[in-house]
């Protein structure tokens with residue numbers, strides 16, 4: 056049994072069916088990549104895993120550590136160890152990063168309150184590691200951030216919250232090479248036996264930095280193909296039409 | 307009544323909703339010249355003061371309760387109110403009624419010598435009388451007068467006579483006239499030339515007795531080059547009848563004086579169905595009389611069944627500055643109509659308005675403001691930001707920004723937004739492990755940040771906590 060199991064997951068919003076039977080298994084210690092054309096349902100899958108109220112699961116299940124999380128609220132899922140790096144993080148004006156981080160770290164602390172000293176130290180170290188200016192901690196969360204700054208902010212949160220399963224939804228999109236390397240650095244620092252990672256991307260480049268063990272291809276709401284690192288190269292060379300041809304051939 | 311300490315529901319619903327059982331001296335309900343004479347006599351007032359009151363009363367009798375704010379409100383029977391209620395024993399801080407002392411402890415008010423270092427000088431008005439002022443000696447050393455208005459009328463009649471009613475004349479409006487006739491206590495504060503007041507000055511108002519109106523009168527005068535920061539807080543017991551609070555606050559800022567006036571208004575707001583609560587009809591006005599003077603109003607309004615107030619600035623001195631920073635939170639059936647008036651009279655005057663309204667439940671929350679530039683007030687500048695945040699579907703928010711400019715050189719900028727807490731913001735924060743309530747509360751506090759940071763530090767922490775308590779249960 057895998058740590059995160061997605062079984063025949065169907066989800067829709069209103070009348071629009073988006074996920075049509077997704078199967079995926081991720082264990083701690085593993086790094087998976089998920090690719091797929093625009094609109095194939097990658098972000099929807101992330102949102103459904105995290106419990107976004109816009110989507111209704113009509114069939115299938117999501118199990119974390121053997122237990123269904125479908126009935127859990129997003130905050131409960133987060134505290135159970137799930138984390139999502141958003142493709143489009145929203146701004147929360149007027150809420151400073153340090154204040155927000157403290158609250159979120161407190162929520163994970165067994166006594167409900169993390170001691171301020173170690174918290175600040177850890178946050179400073181992680182910000183340093185991600186080449187973020189210290190003054191940043193006083194800014195409003197994602198308020199007026201550039202695309203790259205938002206993505207770093209997501210990685211910083213991942214480092215602070217220490218999830219057991221993290222989903223990164225196109226964290227590499229819109230980053231310059233330096234920022235991409237910083238993000239990869241953060242991810243590589245995090246990876247290890249305690250973290251299972253799902254990296255959603257359109258580009259091979261991030262995968263050369265992160266080196267996933269598995270690649271899955273999502274099309275029209277379904278994982279249509281899975282493989283090892285060699286699949287990345289094949290896809291890069293031949294494009295999604297090749298995947299479609301392969302599928303047609305097997306039917 | 308349930309025990310305040312143990313009934314957590316009550317504590318959560320309205321933390322200050324207890325009633326203090328002390329012996330009071332209360333005059334019978336009703337309002338006429340005789341009642342006013344009794345009030346004046348109880349306060350040992352000089353004749354000129356009684357005459358001033360009676361004149362105001364006669365004006366008031368000819369005035370009508372205004373209805374332009376479209377408040378949904380039953381008619382008030384002004385004969386069905388006690389106009390004076392006071393703790394029976396004369397109040398000396400050291401031998402203060404233990405019940406009363408307990409009340410202040412519950413309110414978190416530092417009253418004894420032990421708090422002499424707390425950096426706040428406090429005057430407390432309990433129903434109709436001031437029951438004590440702290441830090442007197444420290445203030446006296448600097449020549450600062452900070453006492454109840456009753457005491458000031460006796461001990462500093464010239465100052466009172468010189469300034470009382472010069473910013474808010476007795477006939478200014480219906481409730482100001484009523485207040486002028488029957489005001490029972492309030493604070494007086496005078497900062498002499500060149501003095502920077504070393505502590506926060508603060509008055510705590512508490513309505514305790516039933517069916518009593520509270521009509522306090524506050525007068526603050528900051529002389530040339532003087533500076534002070536003043537904070538007012540207020541609470542009342544939870545009762546199912548409405549009670550009237552009609553205060554008048556006047557501020558005079560002379561040349562280069564700087565006055566900061568902060569309010570944390572937490573009157574009882576009525577229950578979930580809208581039963582009971584305080585009617586909070588207040589006239590607050592500051593007069594920047596001197597050159598380069600500055601008056602700054604900051605208010606956090608989270609209580610009262612109906613609030614109706616517009617802390618304003620008349621910017622007469624050249625280069626004077628007026629500011630208004632407001633957070634108004636309404637829930638259940640509360641109604642708030644609040645805002646400011648900035649009247650630009652002098653040259654090169656400027657004003658800033660930041661208003662943040664948050665409505666929840668079935669409440670209605672209006673911003674109503676006027677920026678007026680009179681002819682000859684050259685180079686006046688105003689910047690207004692009025693933002694409304696709606697929580698849920700049954701509440702309402704409106705913005706009425708009036709602008710009257712008679713001078714072409716004025717630069718006036720107005721921005722307004724109305725928003726709801728977005729689903730995406732909530733989802734983002736919840737996906738980080740915050741509960742729905744914490745997430746919403748965080749968004750609201752962020753929304754109010756620009757105002758909270760204007761409060762004196764120790765009070766901004768209190769105000770944020772207070773807002774958190776108010777938000778509990780209003781979300782979802």
Ligand SMILES: Nc1ncnc2c1ncn2[C@@H]1O[C@H](COP(=O)(O)OP(=O)(O)OP(=O)(O)O)[C@@H](O)[C@H]1O
Nearest residue numbers: 068071073091092093094095096097098099100109
């Ligand atoms: N809340 C919604 N309301 C309506 N349609 C939606 C909603 N969410 C997703 N969709 C639709 O579902 C489909 C999948 O969207 P999704 O964002 O999951 O794709 P994606 O694979 O992440 O695409 P991209 O690579 O462009 O990020 C799209 O057609 C999108 O328009």
Ligand SMILES: [Mg+2]
Nearest residue numbers: 097098099142
């Ligand atoms: Mg996407």
